[in-house]
Amino acid sequence: xxxxxxxxxxxxxxxxxTAASVAFSAASAEARAQTPVxxxxxxxxxxxxxxxxxxxNGAPRxxxxxxxxxxxxxLREHLHLTGTKKGCDHGQCxxxxxxxxxxxxxxxxxxxxxxxxxxxxxIEGLGTPENMHPMQAAFVKHDGFQCGYCTPGQICSAVAVxxxxxxxxxxxxxxxxxxxxxxTNAELRERMSGNICRCGAYSNIAEAITEVAGRPx
Amino acid sequence: xxxxxxxxxxxxxxxxxxxxxxxxxxFIAGGTNLLDLMKLEIETPAHLIDVNxxxxxxxESMPDGGLKIGALVRNTDLAADxxxxxxxxxxxxxxxxxxSGQLRNMATTAGNLLQRTRCPYFYDTNQxxxxxRPGSGCAAIGGFNRQHAVVGASEACIATHPSDxxxxxxxxxxxxxxxxPDGATRTxxxxxxxxxxxxxxxxxxxxxxxxxxxAVTLPKPIGGTHIYRKVRDxxxxxxxxxxxxxxxxxxxxxxxxxxxxxxxxWRIESADAQLPRGAKAVAAQLFAGAKPxxxxxxxxxxxxxxxxxxxxxxxx
Numbered sequence: 001x002x003x004x005x006x007x008x009x010x011x012x013x014x015x016x017x018t019a020a021s022v023a024f025s026a027a028s029a030e031a032r033a034q035t036p037v038x039x040x041x042x043x044x045x046x047x048x049x050x051x052x053x054x055x056x057n058g059a060p061r062x063x064x065x066x067x068x069x070x071x072x073x074x075l076r077e078h079l080h081l082t083g084t085k086k087g088c089d090h091g092q093c094x095x096x097x098x099x100x101x102x103x104x105x106x107x108x109x110x111x112x113x114x115x116x117x118x119x120x121x122x123i124e125g126l127g128t129p130e131n132m133h134p135m136q137a138a139f140v141k142h143d144g145f146q147c148g149y150c151t152p153g154q155i156c157s158a159v160a161v162x163x164x165x166x167x168x169x170x171x172x173x174x175x176x177x178x179x180x181x182x183x184t185n186a187e188l189r190e191r192m193s194g195n196i197c198r199c200g201a202y203s204n205i206a207e208a209i210t211e212v213a214g215r216p217x
Numbered sequence: 218x219x220x221x222x223x224x225x226x227x228x229x230x231x232x233x234x235x236x237x238x239x240x241x242x243x244f245i246a247g248g249t250n251l252l253d254l255m256k257l258e259i260e261t262p263a264h265l266i267d268v269n270x271x272x273x274x275x276x277e278s279m280p281d282g283g284l285k286i287g288a289l290v291r292n293t294d295l296a297a298d299x300x301x302x303x304x305x306x307x308x309x310x311x312x313x314x315x316x317s318g319q320l321r322n323m324a325t326t327a328g329n330l331l332q333r334t335r336c337p338y339f340y341d342t343n344q345x346x347x348x349x350r351p352g353s354g355c356a357a358i359g360g361f362n363r364q365h366a367v368v369g370a371s372e373a374c375i376a377t378h379p380s381d382x383x384x385x386x387x388x389x390x391x392x393x394x395x396x397x398p399d400g401a402t403r404t405x406x407x408x409x410x411x412x413x414x415x416x417x418x419x420x421x422x423x424x425x426x427x428x429x430x431x432a433v434t435l436p437k438p439i440g441g442t443h444i445y446r447k448v449r450d451x452x453x454x455x456x457x458x459x460x461x462x463x464x465x466x467x468x469x470x471x472x473x474x475x476x477x478x479x480x481x482x483w484r485i486e487s488a489d490a491q492l493p494r495g496a497k498a499v500a501a502q503l504f505a506g507a508k509p510x511x512x513x514x515x516x517x518x519x520x521x522x523x524x525x526x527x528x529x530x531x532x533x
Contacts, residue, residue: 097319
């Protein structure tokens with residue numbers, strides 16, 4: 001895996017620079033002299049913060065956050081886990097899907113402070129380039145993406161979908177509510193409908209999930 | 218998003234009392250609708266009361282044969298519950314027809330009832346909207362209103378209620394249980410829970426300031442064939458153009474409610490009585506006094522045909 005890369009650092013500096021120039025144009029000269037440029041995770045004067053502790057990818061993390069911070073922004077901007085992507089930021093595209101307490105959720109539609117004590121798994125926690133999760137390997141094998149932006153969300157969602165079918169949770173296309181749901185293509189497509197892929201790699205995504213589910217494609 | 222203060226409540230009564238202490242407080246549970254609206258500054262609560270720790274996440278069998286669904290039961294868990302699948306299939310089907318797997322994992326029973334409309338003019342803060350800014354007017358009337366209400370609307374608002382779950386609960390005669398800031402509890406039949414827009418479209422439910430939903434109860438099962446048929450612009454993950462929730466008995470009698478056509482789940486008891494006579498007779502009762510726009514008049518025939526398909530399916 002790439003580790004904390006130069007790209008990450010330079011991107012951070014760039015963001016700080018941008019934030020600073022916005023602040024400078026808006027603030028008075030007096031405030032300018034008094035207000036140092038602070039990293040995003042430090043307290044900003046006048047903005048109330050709150051500590052939240054949760055477990056991310058097996059490691060305990062504690063951060064102080066502006067209460068408005070979504071789980072998605074906490075992961076990306078504060079913990080620098082940028083694998084999870086921000087697409088629509090309104091729960092419509094699924095790019096931000098992570099697994100919290102064993103269930104897939106849209107990390108953009110929940111506040112980080114609502115996850116005190118929770119266990120969160122992001123794409124970084126599923127596998128690494130050297131040791132991929134079977135779902136990650138299957139997405140590579142079946143070319144389950146083009147641009148790759150929706151892919152971390154697709155993979156987190158797909159891993160959770162197979163658990164949901166195993167747990168017997170029905171879907172909109174399950175014919176018999178009293179029977180165990182089957183691993184059909186229609187089931188996978190319905191269950192993955194909360195993950196939009198604008199490149200349209202859907203059929204390859206379905207093949208990748210089907211392979212991991214143990215059915216011949 | 219506007220800044221807010223935040224607290225975690227420890228009991229339903231504490232949560233309701235906290236809401237009474239802050240004039241502009243909101244409860245937050247799943248957050249899937251509230252946070253969306255907060256990001257757009259359509260909702261701007263000064264104080265958030267996180268109710269996720271209230272242990273209202275159980276589904277209990279009642280001595281009378283009914284079911285008590287805790288306010289915090291997630292949509293996924295309610296749809297998957299064995300008793301719901303067996304005895305209240307219309308409810309499982311409605312829940313599974315709504316949103317996405319990710320959202321259903323977060324969204325709660327009480328929150329689903331309290332969803333705001335997805336009217337695009339309600340969502341666009343540059344537009345007048347009597348629901349968002351009372352007295353400012355309605356941009357949907359005379360605007361793009363293909364998705365909007367065809368019945369029970371008013372000169373002030375033609376928005377629809379977006380919930381699928383609530384439509385099924387309406388056919389099941391569900392009852393909403395609440396606690397108020399003074400600790401008093403009460404029950405509200407779902408028929409009276411959601412309001413029609415009238416002159417006050419911003420007043421959407423029977424809840425008073427600070428009142429918290431603690432549970433929804435379902436009366437004992439009534440048997441019959443349970444069907445929820447939703448028609449939408451794409452096959453999954455979209456709001457209803459029209460939906461039909463129906464419970465049909467062997468003799469052809471039953472109950473029916475529509476989604477996507479009004480400001481609340483649309484059930485007219487006199488329409489139920491027409492079920493043995495077929496879809497046309499039922500639709501005539503459901504849509505008595507309907508005032509569709511030029512763009513959404515199709516919903517009348519779409520609903521009648523969907524109802525026809527449901528009744529055919531019910532005959533097996």
